[in-house]
Amino acid sequence: MPINITMPALSPTMEEGNLAKWLVKEGDTVSAGDVIAEIETDKATMEVEAVDEGTVGKIVVAAGTEGVKVNELIAVLLEDGEDASAIDTAGAAPAAPAAAEAPAAASAPAAAPAAPAPAGPAPVATDGSRIFASPLARRLASLNGLDLKALAGTGPHGRIVKRDIEAALAAGTGKAAPAAAEAPAAAAAPAPSQSADQVLKLFDEDSYELVPHDGMRKTIAKRLTESKQTIPHFYVSVDCELDALLALRAQLNGAAATDKDGKTAYKLSVNDMTIKALALALRDVPDANVSWTDDNMVMHKHADVGVAVSIPGGLITPIIRRAEEKPLSVISNEMKDYGKRAKERKLKPEEYQGGTTAVSNMGMMGVKNFSAVVNPPHATILAVGAGEKRPVVKDGELAVATVMSVTLSTDHRCVDGALGAELLAAFKGYIENPMSMLV
């Protein structure tokens, strides 16, 4: 019996991914554990390993295919002695049900139920790249209100042909979502953004270049739009004096052990200490360490702090888990590793999915103050500005201190104003009395 290889769920919340690359071809022999393909999820590239041994009988989903649903058939493995003709029975059936099952995988509260989910398989070419479809298929799709982007082609080189349209009509899949185009009526639906044509005609034809969106860009757009449309944000700002923290940091870094190569065991940054301070503040104000779901308040027992890392082409938020429990040195080293792997896009989904809050630090870029967008399932995000010498009034006297402005954005559904202020006060306490972070 041929073995079906399906799109793996690389994380509990993964709904779909892009089949970036096949590392095997039809006819290749594989053993369990061999890396057979690379899958690009929202933010990372993952390797898929074979779980059985056999011969790759058929590659069903071509390399470069986007939006492959979890559990969708991607290849068929033949067991020893099996003939390729056996594939027929193995291949065809599972693809359709997989598409239907996929939404169930979305367990994260973040998946805003209000947004109209596209029916059927996910778009394959939302990045504006050409969809290959026969003229007749195009016309049939338009006559029947089907979205070619939502269809998989079975013609030469994956071209969408008449039989694919007929199959979609028979299965009732691939309907173009009219809501996306005529949304205003539906209150919860996202407002339609300008069509590509509308945007492009505002510019001279040779005055720009088009860069197709990658998975990360699409995820950023989707999640942040969803956030701003579904989460009632409010903002609390506070100034924190940093002098004590900077002094402690210098002291701690100076005390760091060095190994025989002269490498220090840790080198704390202000950011590392900010993470720790926020984690401890959430421990102290547990009512703010929450996530919103329609039915319940999710009260988190640990502070998992996401840290926004800017990388070429976008950003990603790896999570320092249980940051309230971790020593600064551990946090610092974890961040260094995350930062490096984030830039290589090698983070695993479980390393950047989830979290209970986030820190976005633009201090190193000289930003004084800004406010960030809450990234669900978080209820809060702390926007951190630069520490700079500012005149302050101390005991009625004008003095100079290193001051850092921070702004907390919160989801008002679960963190009210006073609670946000309380959290921020706790945070400020740790920053200004940094020794308290060490005990």
Place this chain on the structure above:
Amino acid sequence: MADTNYDVIIIGSGPGGYVTAIRAAQLGLKTAIVEREHMGGICLNWGCIPTKALLRSAEIYHYMQHAKDYGLSADNITFDPAAVVKRSRGVSGQLNGGIGFLMKKNKVDIIWGEGKVSKVGEVTVSKSSKKAMEPQHPAPKGTKGEGVYKAKHIIVATGARPRVIPGIEPDGKDIWTYFEAMVPPSMPKSLIVMGSGAIGIEFASFYKTMGADVTVIEMMPTIMPVEDPEVSAIAKKQMEKQGIKFLLEAKVSQVKKGAGGVTATVETKDGKKQDLTAEKLISAVGVVGNIENLGLEELGVKTDRGCVVIDGYGRTNVPGVYAIGDVAGPPMLAHKAEHEGVICVEKIAGKDVHPMDKSMIPGCTYCHPQVASVGLTEPKAKEAGYDVKVGRFPFIGNGKAIALGEPDGLVKTIFDAKTGQLLGAHMVGAEVTELIQGYVVAMNLETTEEDLMHTVFPHPTLSEMMKESVLDAYGRALNM
């Protein structure tokens, strides 16, 4: 001891069989082909190819007779039947030898003899029980001989043979099949052709041009019954102009052989009987699959109306036994056999292949005027429930046709009014057999009328009519 184990053994080296063998070899399958009589089968030896050679002679003869129309003169135009036949055999022989070369080049073993599927996975080859049709081209060198051969996959590609009507059995002297009609010892003065399918009509056309008095008898109400009735009617009218007589909705109930040839009793639909006398009678009432003596019955291979029943990949109900081409059912055309065979072995090799789609198989008949078509006829399209748009463009509106001196003919296209899908194309006139593939490609690529209208066709060519016909279907023809 020679190796007798193969991945694939193909029985029959006709156009289906030998192409299948080459494709199998290309796919890395160890392949052998069994042939008892002639490499290239009927197509190369007694069908498609030698008839085209005969018809070419007839065509040139026709032009010579009409040299005056082109401002030329030619006197004492005659022909030598033996030389015409010799040329035809030569063309056939050249290609026959070519198959041997192709087999060798692709390392396909040729097993000479009559193949039988003695059991699943085994072919027994013995001396041919059939008397070879003469004249026969020499068998290729270096073939394997009688014996038992093993193969994981056995593909039956044994083709078909002329259908025989009881009481009108061909005798090779007065009652001919295509075999005898291909190699006439002399040109008959008069001829009755039973059946107006491609074979019957091509011989009618050939012998008429070569001077015979020809009567064609057809049971159906139109000649070339599979063609679009409009095209059939135009072809019939043109051939009647040349002097061919047609008796439609008629059948030969009896044939008597006499000293001066044959007398056929023809019964028409209204019950009237008439006797027709001619030097020769060609029986061209279709072909039947060669399914006998192959061991198929013993293996329980399903057959239906004289053909092996297969799925879209040439698979029979018995695993490991396949059939392609004429023996696997209509349309009985060489190009259908070839494609079926390629699909069959690609599937065997595990390639991603779609099943045979019989809706886009073109058909060509090389009578004068030529007839070519693909897809649904107008009545069939309507029967299938389509709301159709029909385009027509006559040869008289085409510059190249006039320049060629071929102003008679029609290009007809049929579109689904709803979707613009090209459902069928039907042509009659000069060179249409070389034009039809344009529409075949268009259909396979699923073009709509729009794409065809956007395509630039070269001027001056007959192909411009193909575009005009499409334009006409949408009321936009330019040159009429």
